[in-house]
Amino acid sequence: MPSSKNKSALQEKKSDSHSNLSAISAERIKSLRREKKDINELIQGVLKGNKTALSQAITLIESRSKRHTDDIKTVISSCLPHANKSLRIGITGVPGVGKSTFIEQLGLRLTQEGHKVAVLAVDPSSSVSRGSILGDKTRMERLVLEPNAFIRPTASSESLGGVARKTRESILLCEAAGFDILLVETVGVGQSETTVHSMTDFFLLLKLAGAGDELQGIKRGIIEMADAIIINKSDGENMKAAKRAKVEFNSALHMYPAKQNGWSPKVKLASALNNVGIENVWTMISKYTEIVKSNGFFEDKRANQNQFWLTQTIEDSLKREFYQNETIKAEFPEVLKKIQSQQISPFEAADYLLRKAKL
Numbered sequence: 001m002p003s004s005k006n007k008s009a010l011q012e013k014k015s016d017s018h019s020n021l022s023a024i025s026a027e028r029i030k031s032l033r034r035e036k037k038d039i040n041e042l043i044q045g046v047l048k049g050n051k052t053a054l055s056q057a058i059t060l061i062e063s064r065s066k067r068h069t070d071d072i073k074t075v076i077s078s079c080l081p082h083a084n085k086s087l088r089i090g091i092t093g094v095p096g097v098g099k100s101t102f103i104e105q106l107g108l109r110l111t112q113e114g115h116k117v118a119v120l121a122v123d124p125s126s127s128v129s130r131g132s133i134l135g136d137k138t139r140m141e142r143l144v145l146e147p148n149a150f151i152r153p154t155a156s157s158e159s160l161g162g163v164a165r166k167t168r169e170s171i172l173l174c175e176a177a178g179f180d181i182l183l184v185e186t187v188g189v190g191q192s193e194t195t196v197h198s199m200t201d202f203f204l205l206l207k208l209a210g211a212g213d214e215l216q217g218i219k220r221g222i223i224e225m226a227d228a229i230i231i232n233k234s235d236g237e238n239m240k241a242a243k244r245a246k247v248e249f250n251s252a253l254h255m256y257p258a259k260q261n262g263w264s265p266k267v268k269l270a271s272a273l274n275n276v277g278i279e280n281v282w283t284m285i286s287k288y289t290e291i292v293k294s295n296g297f298f299e300d301k302r303a304n305q306n307q308f309w310l311t312q313t314i315e316d317s318l319k320r321e322f323y324q325n326e327t328i329k330a331e332f333p334e335v336l337k338k339i340q341s342q343q344i345s346p347f348e349a350a351d352y353l354l355r356k357a358k359l
C-alpha cells in the first residue's frame with residue numbers, strides 16, 4: 001500500500017500529466033488556429049497579387065505531405081472563383097531553340113503594355129533525372145526584375161501527371177493573383193507537349209531552321225497541336241534557311257484538315273535575341289483570341305480541358321490505388337507467372353485482379 005506521501009506523489013504525477021496533456025492540447029489548438037490564420041493570410045495575400053504569398057501558395061501545393069491536404073483544398077477553393085480570367089499560352093521547343101529568350105522578350109513586351117505575366121514550366125526531365133532542362137540556369141534575368149512578372153521555376157514531382165496537376169493548380173493561383181497572361185513552357189521531348197496543350201488556349205511551337213527536310217524528326221502530333229510555328233533564330237546567316245523552312249512548314253500545315261475553331265495555324269519568323277518578330281507573334285495571338293472568343297470556341301476548349309482533367313485525375317487515382325493495393329501487390333507476381341506459362345490469358349488475369357482490388 002503506498003504511503004500517504006507516495007499517494008500524494010502519485011496524485012501529483014497524475015495531475016501533472018493532466019496539466020501536461022491540457023497544455024499539449026491547448027498548444028495544438030493554438031497552433032491549428034495559427035495555421036488557419038496563416039492560411040487565411042496567405043489566401044488574402046494571393047488575392048491581393050502579392051508575389052511572395054503566391055510563391056508560398058504554390059510551394060504549399062507542391063508539397064506532397066498529407067498534413068497539407070486540407071490547406072491545399074482551402075487555398076484552391078478560395079482562389080477558384082477569381083481564376084480563369086487569363087489567356088494561357090503554351091510554348092514548346094527543344095532545348096536551345098530559344099524558349100527562354102523568346103518568353104523574356106514576349107513577357108517584357110506584355111508587361112510594358114500593362115499586362116501581368118506569369119511564367120510556369122512543365123519539365124518532365126526534372127522528375128526523371130532530378131536535374132532540370134528548364135529550371136536550373138539563370139533565365140530571363142530582365143523579366144524577373146519586372147514588378148508585373150512572376151516566374152516560377154519548375155515543379156519537381158514523381159511523375160508527369162503530378163507535375164501537370166500542380167501546374168494546372170498553379171495556373172489557377174496565378175490567375176487569382178491577377179496575372180492575366182500565363183506563359184506555360186515545356187521542353188519539346190516526350191509527352192509534355194500534349195500535357196501543356198491540354199491546359200492552354202494557344203499553343204506555340206518554336207523551331208529552328210536547319211539544313212534539309214525541316215519536317216524530319218518532328219512528331220506529326222505536335223504539328224497538329226500547334227496554333228502557330230515560330231521559326232526562331234531567323235537572323236544572320238540563318239535567314240535563308242528560315243525562309244525556306246517557313247515555306248515547308250506552311251505546306252505541311254495545309255495537309256491537315258482545317259480546324260473547327262476557324263483558325264488556320266500560322267508560320268512566323270522571329271529572332272528572339274534581336275527582338276524581331278515578337279510583336280507579330282503577339283498580334284497573331286490577339287487575332288486568334290478575338291476569333292475564338294467571338295465564335296465560342298475559346299469557352300468550348302476550356303470546358304473540354306476541364307472534362308479531360310477530371311477524367312484524367314480519376315484515371316490516375318484509380319491506377320495509383322490499384323497498384324498500391326496490398327492484395328494486388330502480393331498477387332501480381334504470381335498472376336504474371338501464370339500468364340507467362342500460359343496458364344491464363346492476360347485478359348482473364350486482369351479481370352481477376354480488378355475484381356480482387358474492389359475499386
Ligand code: GDP
Pocket residue numbers: 093094095096097098099100101102232233234235270271272273274
Ligand atoms: P531554351 O533552351 O530553348 O530556353 O533556349 P535559350 O533561350 O536559353 O537560348 C539558347 C541559346 O540560343 C542562347 O545562347 C541564346 O542567346 C540563343 N538564342 C536565342 N534566341 C536566339 C535568336 O533569335 N537568334 C540567335 N542567333 N540566337 C538566339
